[in-house]
Amino acid sequence: MFELDELAYRSSALKWSPTGKFLFVLTLLISSLLAKSMLVPMMVLVVGVLLLGYSMRFRFPKIIGIIILETLGMIVLGGVVIAAVTPGLTIWSVDLGLFVLSFSDTGVSTASLVTLRALAGISVMLFFATSTPIPHFADMLVRFRVPKEFTELMVLVYRYSFMLLDEAGRMHLAAQCRLGFLGRLNSVKTYAKMMTGMFIRSIETAERSNQGMQCRNYQGSIGMLREPKGMSYAWVAICVMSFLLLLQLNDVCVRSGILMG
Amino acid sequence: MALRDISLTIEEGRKTAILGPNGAGKSTLFLHFNGVFKPKSGQMLYQGSPLVYRNKELSQLRKEVAVILQNPDDQIFSATVEEDVAFGPLNLGLPRDEVEARVDEALSLVDLTHNRERPSQQLSFGQRKRLALAGALAMRPKVLIMDEPTAGLDPHMVQEVLELTEELHMKGITLIMSTHEMEVAYSWADDFKVVHQGRLLYSGPAEELFANRTLLELLGFQAPSVYRMNEEMHRSGLMEREPVPRDMTEMRLKMCRMNRRQVGDLHIREVDQEHVPAVRDVHEMLSNGKAVGYYGSKAKHLLAMTLPTDVRLPGLTACLDKMIDGREAVLFAEKDLIPAIMHHINNLAHRYHVKITVVQE
Numbered sequence: 001m002f003e004l005d006e007l008a009y010r011s012s013a014l015k016w017s018p019t020g021k022f023l024f025v026l027t028l029l030i031s032s033l034l035a036k037s038m039l040v041p042m043m044v045l046v047v048g049v050l051l052l053g054y055s056m057r058f059r060f061p062k063i064i065g066i067i068i069l070e071t072l073g074m075i076v077l078g079g080v081v082i083a084a085v086t087p088g089l090t091i092w093s094v095d096l097g098l099f100v101l102s103f104s105d106t107g108v109s110t111a112s113l114v115t116l117r118a119l120a121g122i123s124v125m126l127f128f129a130t131s132t133p134i135p136h137f138a139d140m141l142v143r144f145r146v147p148k149e150f151t152e153l154m155v156l157v158y159r160y161s162f163m164l165l166d167e168a169g170r171m172h173l174a175a176q177c178r179l180g181f182l183g184r185l186n187s188v189k190t191y192a193k194m195m196t197g198m199f200i201r202s203i204e205t206a207e208r209s210n211q212g213m214q215c216r217n218y219q220g221s222i223g224m225l226r227e228p229k230g231m232s233y234a235w236v237a238i239c240v241m242s243f244l245l246l247l248q249l250n251d252v253c254v255r256s257g258i259l260m261g
Numbered sequence: 262m263a264l265r266d267i268s269l270t271i272e273e274g275r276k277t278a279i280l281g282p283n284g285a286g287k288s289t290l291f292l293h294f295n296g297v298f299k300p301k302s303g304q305m306l307y308q309g310s311p312l313v314y315r316n317k318e319l320s321q322l323r324k325e326v327a328v329i330l331q332n333p334d335d336q337i338f339s340a341t342v343e344e345d346v347a348f349g350p351l352n353l354g355l356p357r358d359e360v361e362a363r364v365d366e367a368l369s370l371v372d373l374t375h376n377r378e379r380p381s382q383q384l385s386f387g388q389r390k391r392l393a394l395a396g397a398l399a400m401r402p403k404v405l406i407m408d409e410p411t412a413g414l415d416p417h418m419v420q421e422v423l424e425l426t427e428e429l430h431m432k433g434i435t436l437i438m439s440t441h442e443m444e445v446a447y448s449w450a451d452d453f454k455v456v457h458q459g460r461l462l463y464s465g466p467a468e469e470l471f472a473n474r475t476l477l478e479l480l481g482f483q484a485p486s487v488y489r490m491n492e493e494m495h496r497s498g499l500m501e502r503e504p505v506p507r508d509m510t511e512m513r514l515k516m517c518r519m520n521r522r523q524v525g526d527l528h529i530r531e532v533d534q535e536h537v538p539a540v541r542d543v544h545e546m547l548s549n550g551k552a553v554g555y556y557g558s559k560a561k562h563l564l565a566m567t568l569p570t571d572v573r574l575p576g577l578t579a580c581l582d583k584m585i586d587g588r589e590a591v592l593f594a595e596k597d598l599i600p601a602i603m604h605h606i607n608n609l610a611h612r613y614h615v616k617i618t619v620v621q622e
Contacts, residue, residue, distance in 0.1 A: 009379070133340060135341070155339075158340065159381070163334055205334075209336075211292060215323065216323070216400070217352040218352055223347070225347035225357075
C-alpha cells in the first residue's frame, strides 16, 4: 500500500486528468472485452505496458513484479481450467492416472482470449492505480456526482489507514520485543490482544482527530486547494478514436479469421 | 483530565509556559481556550468577553486562537502537505488567491516549501510537527497555543522551533506553550503557570517557582541547570545572584562581565529578494573566522536558496555564543526584524553590563 501510494505520487502521469485516465482505461477494457479476436487484447496489453512503463519512467519496482506475478498465477490457472472444461475437438491430452486431462481446440482458443483480456485489463488498471493517488480518485468521483460524504470518508480512510498500519507495526514490534510470538498459542493470543488494542486506539484516535478538526475550524466539508485536472475534449477524442480503432481492428480480424478466440 | 477551580489570565503579547506532569490537564485546558470544550461551570473570556458556543462565534474564535495538538497526526487530515496547510484557510471560506498566499507564507515559515507536494504520510515526525504548525499559522492567529511542540524533536529542530516562535512573538502573536522541559520553558517564557491534577498550582515568574522547593518536589520538577548553577556559584561567592541567566548563552555573558572579556561585534545585514548574499562572500566571511548566521524564516529561506546545501548557517543564539568567544559575527535578517534583534541585543547588553557593538549594514 505504501509503495503503491509512493509510486502514484512519483508517476509521470500524475498531472494527467484522473477522469481522462479513467475513461481511457475503461475504453480499453471494454474494447478488449468486446473483441472476438486476440489481436485486440494484445494491442491493449501493449498500450497498457507502455503506459505503465511511462508512468514509472520505465523503472519497474519489486512491488509491480510481485503484483504481476501473483495475478499472472491466477490468470494462468484460470486459463488452464477454461481450456480443460470447454468441450470441443481434443488437440492434446495427458493421462493423470485418476482422470485424463484433455484440452480442446475451442477451449484453448477461449482460454487464450480470456487470459489475454485479463492481462490487458491488469496492465491498464495497474497504470491507473500507479498514477492516480486516492485523493485524485476521490476528486474524479466528485466530478461523477458521487456524494461528497462518501468521497471525503474515502480520503479520510485512506489517510488514517496509513496511521493504522503504522500503529499495528509499532504494536507488533512491541509484542515481538516482549516475546509475544513465542509459540503458536502465544502468537494467537498476542494477535487477539493486538486486535483489541487496535480497536481501542482507533476509537481514541477518532476522538482526538475530531478535536483536531474542530481546532482547525472544520465546517462539514474538506476543501481542495489544488484540484486535479478536469476532463478535456482531447481525452474524449482519444477515447472515442481508440474505441473505434480497436472495434475496426476486431472487425477486420473477424472477417479475415486472424487470431480468433 | 477534568479541570477544577481553575482561574487564570493569559496576557496579550506575552509568552506563557504551562507546566505540569502528564495527565495534569494541560491539553484539556488548551481545548477550553478555543471552545472545543465547554466548562460545566464558570466561564471562559477572550478579550474580556465570554465565549459564545455557537458555530459562527466559535469559527471566529478558532480563526484567532489556534491550537497545535501534541501529536501532529491528530490534526493532519489531508493527503499532501499543501492541501493540509490549506485545510484551515479553506474552512474559513477565503478566496483561492488568499489561501495560496497563506499556504506559501506558512510553508516558508516552517521551511517546508520544497515538500509542498509530498504526501503527508511520507514526512518524518519532525516534518509532521512543522506541518501541524504551518496548518495553524495559515489561519494567521492572534494567539498560538502549542501543546508540547518540542516533544520528540532533535536538539537542532527544538532550536529551530523556538527561534520560529521567537519570530512569531516579535510579529505580535501571543504564545502559549506546554512543556515538560524546564530548560526550554525557562529560556523561552515570560510567564509560568503550573497545572497539577486539574488545578492551577502556580502562576508567576519562574524564579519564584524555583525557590519554592516544596512545590517543585510535589510536581517532581527540578529547577533548570543554569538556574541551579547560578545559585551554586552565588552561594560559593563566585558571582552575584542577579541577574539570573535564563540559558547558557546568558550565563556566559554574565561570566564575560566578571572576567572583563570583550564580546565580538555583531554586523546585521538586511536580506531580501534583491539583497541575497553571494556564496563567495559567505565563504570569505567564514574563512576570515567570522561567525555567519541568520535570523527569521525569510532570511533562512533566502539563504538556503542561494548557499550550497553543505553550508548550514546557525541562528542568533549560536552567533551570540561565537561572539562571546570573541569572534565577530554577521547576521542576515529581513528588514522588519532588525529593530527587534537590536532591541534584544541591547537588552542583553544592558542586563549583563557588557558592551556589544551592533552595526546595521
